[in-house]
Every structure is written in structure tokens, then in C-alpha cells.
Amino acid sequence: MAGRMKRIWADPNREGRKTGRAGARYCSRCGNSVRKFRILKSVNLCELCVKELEAKRDGKFSCRGCGKVAPQEIREHHGYCSQCICPACGRPDPAGVRKTGMCSNCASVIGDFCRVCGKEAAAQVRKNRGLCNECQKKLS
Secondary structure, three states, rough: OOOOOOOEEEOOOEEEOOOOOOOOEEOOOOOOOOOOOOOOOOEEEEHHHHHHHHHHHHOEEOOOOOEEOOOHHHHHHOOOOHHHOOOOOOEOOHHHHHOOOOHHHHHHHHHHHHOOOOOOHHHHHHOOOOHHHHHHHOOO
């Protein structure tokens, strides 16, 4: 059997009934205790605050692009998580990075990626003015 999966949430059914550090865990934003709601261990936020921050996408606690709650990454990348930053140039482009693995500017400079689906097909893209064969058929 492989190793156990690490729990990222402090669960009220497991940890809230104990005494000591595990039983006295509080949300750093609103003050809810682990006895009422699950708390995200890495940042000490209750699940209500996590849902609210994911919806806000404020750039302080949650990523402006995808809503991921990761304050350390957000500070390092000025409001975006590492998954929304282009690995080539370092600019934020959440949609482009998820589609091609780099921002749309870098993908257009390289010129091997389809503008619609992000598939890497150099010859097809050159032939069809930026589209792969499948996207060309769909648009025609």
C-alpha cells in the first residue's frame, strides 16, 4: 500500500475534539474555530473564507487568474499563482498558459501553436494562418 495522503484541511471531526494545538486552531481572517468549520492548514483559513476569497480573486490571498488560495505564491508573482505565469517570460496570462503552457505572446513568437485550441502543430499552423487542421475545419 502506498503512503497515506497528506490532509490539507484540519477537520472538526478529527482534530476539533482534541485539546492542545490541534483543538485550538482558528481562522486567521474571521476567527472561526476548527470545532465549527474545516480550516486550511497551510494558511489558517476556514472553508467559508477560502470559498469567498476564491470568488473574489483579490490578488492578496487568491490568484487573480484562477482563484487559487496561495498567499506566498501570490506575493512572489504580484497577484498571480505560479500556474498562471508564463514560464518563458514571467508575464501573467492564465488562459494562454493553461492552453499552450506559455503566454499567448510567447506562443505567437514561436508560432507552432494553434490560436484556438493550443495544439502544437507547426506545419499546420503555418499553412492555415495560425490554426490547426481540426480548428480550420470547424471554422469553415
